[in-house]
């Protein structure tokens with residue numbers, strides 16, 4: 001006797017839905033609205049923890065391979081190492097050869113670019129970005145991200161890759177309210193997954209020394 005046709009196997013019992021304790025991350029439109037209003041914005045969980053972990057792993061691998069260089073100040077022929085100004089190490093990302101994780105970050109930043117252009121008419125174009133490693137004790141003194149006479153960097157974006165970062169670890173990004181250093185707007189801790197974005201020409205800022213290694217990706221959207 002031929003076996004009777006069998007129906008589909010019974011569906012497995014439904015997993016209970018996990019309730020996420022966290023607020024959903026801000027949308028690119030919300031980030032752009034905050035940037036339009038106050039010129040800078042802190043966004044927690046801009047990328048999910050898994051992606052933060054992948055990017056951190058990539059940074060560590062490239063660090064171990066000796067790929068990072070001491071960061072300089074200035075552009076082109078004017079670029080010089082200025083250890084009294086900054087002591088971090090950087091590795092530029094190559095837009096034509098992004099890893100899968102970097103591609104995910106690129107897409108999220110692209111959504112911010114489009115939202116900012118819609119709301120603020122900044123005409124942001126291409127993105128340049130590097131990994132940064134601040135060994136314990138490293139710093140980047142007060143500066144503006146726009147070089148004199150070279151105003152193409154319009155929007156600065158920093159994504160932190162720290163693991164379980166605590167206030168006692170230090171390493172805050174100190175944001176001033178404008179281009180003078182009279183008033184501090186905020187000390188922003190480099191918590192993993194957090195994105196700080198700000199108008200490059202408008203805010204003096206500095207990286208305070210940390211007690212442990214501090215990892216990040218810093219990027220700038222330029223206009224033509």
Ligand SMILES: O=C(O)CCC(=O)C(=O)O
Pocket residue numbers: 132140145158172173205206207216218
């Ligand atoms: O890492 C940060 O918090 C800011 C870095 C920075 O200001 C820069 O690379 O220009």
Ligand SMILES: [Fe+2]
Pocket residue numbers: 143144145156205
């Ligand atoms: Fe900066």
